[in-house]
Amino acid sequence: MIVSEQIAIDHGLKKDEFKKICQLLKRTPNITELGIFSAMWNEHCSYKSSKIHLKTLPTKGKRVIQGPGENAGVVDIDDGDAIVFKIESHNHPSFIEPYQGAATGVGGIMRDVFTMGARPIANLNSIHFGSPQHKKTKNLLRGVVHGIGGYGNCMGVPTIAGQTSFDSSYNDNILVNAMTLGLVKKNKIFYSKAAGLNKPIIYVGSKTGRDGIHGASMASANFDEKIEEKKPTVQVGDPFTEKLLLEACLELMTGDSIIAIQDMGAAGLTSSSVEMASKGNLGIEINLNNIPCRESNMTPYEIMLSESQERMLIILENGKEELAKKIFEKWNLDFAVIGKTTNSKKIELFFNNNQVASIPINTLVENSPVYDRKWKKTKMPRRNKFKKEVFKNLKIIDVLNKILANSNVCSKEWIWQQFDHTVMGDTIQKPGGDAGVVRIHGTNKAVATSVDSSAVYCWAHPFTGGKQIVCESWRNLISVGATPIALTNCLNFGSPENENNMGEFVECLQGIAEACEYLKYPIVSGNVSFYNQTKDIGIKPTPTIGGVGLIKNYSKMVTMEFKEVNNIVLVIGKTEGNIDQSIFARYILDEKNGPPPEINFFNEKNIGETLLKLIENDLIKSAHDVSLGGILTAISKMCIKGNKGINLKKPKLLIHELEYFFCEDQGRYIIEVHPNNLKTIKNILDKNAVHYDELGTINDNNELYFNDKIKVAIEELKNSNTYWLKDYMRK
Amino acid sequence: MKSSVITFPGSNCDRDIDVALKKFGFKNRMVWHADVELPKSDLVVLPGGFSYGDYLRCGSMAAKTKIMQSVINFAKGGGLVLGICNGFQILVETGLVPGVLLRNKYLEFICKNVFVKINNKHNIFFKSLEKDILEFHIAHNEGNYFCSKDQLKEIEDNDQVALYYCNQNGDTEEQYNPNGSIKNIAGIFNKEKNIFGLMPHPERMIDKSLSGEDGSLFFKNLINNLK
Numbered sequence: 001m002i003v004s005e006q007i008a009i010d011h012g013l014k015k016d017e018f019k020k021i022c023q024l025l026k027r028t029p030n031i032t033e034l035g036i037f038s039a040m041w042n043e044h045c046s047y048k049s050s051k052i053h054l055k056t057l058p059t060k061g062k063r064v065i066q067g068p069g070e071n072a073g074v075v076d077i078d079d080g081d082a083i084v085f086k087i088e089s090h091n092h093p094s095f096i097e098p099y100q101g102a103a104t105g106v107g108g109i110m111r112d113v114f115t116m117g118a119r120p121i122a123n124l125n126s127i128h129f130g131s132p133q134h135k136k137t138k139n140l141l142r143g144v145v146h147g148i149g150g151y152g153n154c155m156g157v158p159t160i161a162g163q164t165s166f167d168s169s170y171n172d173n174i175l176v177n178a179m180t181l182g183l184v185k186k187n188k189i190f191y192s193k194a195a196g197l198n199k200p201i202i203y204v205g206s207k208t209g210r211d212g213i214h215g216a217s218m219a220s221a222n223f224d225e226k227i228e229e230k231k232p233t234v235q236v237g238d239p240f241t242e243k244l245l246l247e248a249c250l251e252l253m254t255g256d257s258i259i260a261i262q263d264m265g266a267a268g269l270t271s272s273s274v275e276m277a278s279k280g281n282l283g284i285e286i287n288l289n290n291i292p293c294r295e296s297n298m299t300p301y302e303i304m305l306s307e308s309q310e311r312m313l314i315i316l317e318n319g320k321e322e323l324a325k326k327i328f329e330k331w332n333l334d335f336a337v338i339g340k341t342t343n344s345k346k347i348e349l350f351f352n353n354n355q356v357a358s359i360p361i362n363t364l365v366e367n368s369p370v371y372d373r374k375w376k377k378t379k380m381p382r383r384n385k386f387k388k389e390v391f392k393n394l395k396i397i398d399v400l401n402k403i404l405a406n407s408n409v410c411s412k413e414w415i416w417q418q419f420d421h422t423v424m425g426d427t428i429q430k431p432g433g434d435a436g437v438v439r440i441h442g443t444n445k446a447v448a449t450s451v452d453s454s455a456v457y458c459w460a461h462p463f464t465g466g467k468q469i470v471c472e473s474w475r476n477l478i479s480v481g482a483t484p485i486a487l488t489n490c491l492n493f494g495s496p497e498n499e500n501n502m503g504e505f506v507e508c509l510q511g512i513a514e515a516c517e518y519l520k521y522p523i524v525s526g527n528v529s530f531y532n533q534t535k536d537i538g539i540k541p542t543p544t545i546g547g548v549g550l551i552k553n554y555s556k557m558v559t560m561e562f563k564e565v566n567n568i569v570l571v572i573g574k575t576e577g578n579i580d581q582s583i584f585a586r587y588i589l590d591e592k593n594g595p596p597p598e599i600n601f602f603n604e605k606n607i608g609e610t611l612l613k614l615i616e617n618d619l620i621k622s623a624h625d626v627s628l629g630g631i632l633t634a635i636s637k638m639c640i641k642g643n644k645g646i647n648l649k650k651p652k653l654l655i656h657e658l659e660y661f662f663c664e665d666q667g668r669y670i671i672e673v674h675p676n677n678l679k680t681i682k683n684i685l686d687k688n689a690v691h692y693d694e695l696g697t698i699n700d701n702n703e704l705y706f707n708d709k710i711k712v713a714i715e716e717l718k719n720s721n722t723y724w725l726k727d728y729m730r731k
Numbered sequence: 732m733k734s735s736v737i738t739f740p741g742s743n744c745d746r747d748i749d750v751a752l753k754k755f756g757f758k759n760r761m762v763w764h765a766d767v768e769l770p771k772s773d774l775v776v777l778p779g780g781f782s783y784g785d786y787l788r789c790g791s792m793a794a795k796t797k798i799m800q801s802v803i804n805f806a807k808g809g810g811l812v813l814g815i816c817n818g819f820q821i822l823v824e825t826g827l828v829p830g831v832l833l834r835n836k837y838l839e840f841i842c843k844n845v846f847v848k849i850n851n852k853h854n855i856f857f858k859s860l861e862k863d864i865l866e867f868h869i870a871h872n873e874g875n876y877f878c879s880k881d882q883l884k885e886i887e888d889n890d891q892v893a894l895y896y897c898n899q900n901g902d903t904e905e906q907y908n909p910n911g912s913i914k915n916i917a918g919i920f921n922k923e924k925n926i927f928g929l930m931p932h933p934e935r936m937i938d939k940s941l942s943g944e945d946g947s948l949f950f951k952n953l954i955n956n957l958k
Contacts (some may be wrong), residue, residue: 004900058921097773114914140759146839146840149840153781153840153870154741154743154781154784154785155743155779156743156744156780238784239781239784240740240741240783240784240785240786241784243740243743243781244741275918313786331740332740416842417839417840417842417843418764418840418841418842419840419842420840420842421842422842422868422870422935422941422942423743423744423747423779423870423935424746424747425746425747425750425751425934425935425937425938425940427941428940428941430942451887470759509840538819554940
């Protein structure tokens, strides 16, 4: 087949990109080569629109062992232990085929982690769906939840935290972001950089089939009405094979056979082989006849572009082939020597004794296109002036019940009860709290992790929203008593070719970078997902932050449920009463415009660090950060989880009580303290210039009182909070 | 006391049960599914997980492995066998305990704490256990126990029901049944009561930092009964 410009365009390449390929090769590529270029040069693999901006992110820190650029980031958690972690998107496949799309997203991220030698110890997910009223939402949600569970449960890795939101901007483009943490010894980390000449390249795992061909290109394209035709580009997952692959790889990794290892993720054999060669500044030669194939008569083009799952590429030390083969055979997995490293600095493919591709590696990687896209700044929206008469008709309990049952605030128990969150026997904080916590097996240490995004804030003002999500992530870790170490991000945006969407990307990233810099909370891995839109309408900008923190002694871990009657409840951090963009403003007052809550870095850091000090000194009985729905929502959830009531006093205020209790001002936590410690705690807070309000006392009659007058049973609040999602899904 | 835990391809609670058994004083050995011989054991455990990916039918392929023939012989000779979750599914597939395990009501995987009521303490697993109601943890997709009417009568006549799902007071109404099991059945013995299959995971309840400690009571009692 002669490759024409039109064929290149059908592969998602632009005219001038095709021209550049011909110039670099000094000839027209054949179809296999074109396929390889299109896979390496698409947005998903090349980061061509995001690269120049990603460079500005802070990625270094005293605990960072490996920053972005490897399969996953790595941080030091003392005693020779390290945590490997990363988040990744699987948005487009999950919309086309929710079960398999979500399942293979989970499988892919776990492979990224165990490729580096780490045993996965926790999974998380951040999933976003269209309006609950939209006709596709229910099926998509069910399919995604079943897919995540189907894969993660079978692997025997606990899913310990997550986040779910509903917003009409995801009606035709849901988001599925999956994150994994793995545990590794610092001196046993495996990397993807090839080294040495004539080293055997081996292929292990599942056979290669025709599934997922051009998956990465599909992920870099807009959706239109022909979306159903793209179903064959979605990969099919087999968690059982992945479980075997995990055990086999970890078994091989106990020795010193492996030089480099890389999983075959997006763009399969193409990107894995090219990346390994590129990092090692070497060439690579592959005989495609040796690839284990599931179907007969697969062409070189199909073999190179297949995204069949559960496959790994390994460069071995010479002479270790037999040893490796035995291990993979023990686990009933395919094993094949498929090629070797060379000094040609090219990828050279052979099929039926003919050379079918020969491409200089640097043309695929270093010379891939880089774009400085046009982008537009978002103006800070003007504040709303809410008239006090609006509040007069609102009863605080009605508002509270409505907010607790709001699709974005309600309990997501229906989702996380379908994920095995206790397997491995080390989960000490389950989903439903501020962060999930797992012990480091056999030690007193634990890691806390949470995943956060605030698309509404990012949409209202991307720069502020970017700052806010990093701070929220940091707060969630501190709430359980963990010191935040580092984070991974999944940047879900619309088209980079649209200057508004690109502006959202650039400004969110600026906000993220500033917050990370200030909080000394570096970014060690991540993923960019553009083109999240249908036709010309982009999703709300949804950068997702996956944070990881360390608890040195897990007996000091804090949970959010109220613990003991007569304990005092305080809110720390100042409440100004700005309700713009709060759940209260958007759903109760129906005001969707306005600026997001402001971020004050000094307060954020100061309050967080002070709270950590209090936790360290055993002065805190429970803690919960104040986020969606404000103070009263946070307190209600603490009552519900702890099965306790509270007598709330309305603090002397200049602002209206609805503003006080439902605003989403940042940098605040609710804490429960023993009356005997109150004085000490107030002294510490005063000394550190941390503002606090005393809110009330925990009671044993399971009711929430305001000024001894208005009351509501905790059971009623619990029903509002718990049943919305279950009822929605089972009706 | 010596115990053996069988690891099948796809088992994923094998380490958890190993940790639990050792914690309460068993000398435990992990046994690979392709082995033929079972080491000398006072207790054999079939762990939870997804043996053979749950393909075909949960537990069906594991039931046909080489090691299972040895386990069956061991059990038929009166040896003590405990099957947890996927292990219970394997036991059902071998026919060592009666009935089948269907998909959960609502067709959803369930992971949560549940209460179970001990029905029969005249056996080595529960003899002398002080509590009648235990808080255990379930995590399964196919735990909906089912059998024919005749089978059920036989099971009840022989006092083979080990555990019923219940609330904290021991009430066994349908609303406390998490998965649709017939009569709230959570665990079953064979006629001789030396083989015990249950859906809940006692090995996940062995530490106050985890979901609870009633698993500790179970294992402590078991090893005392064996001594």
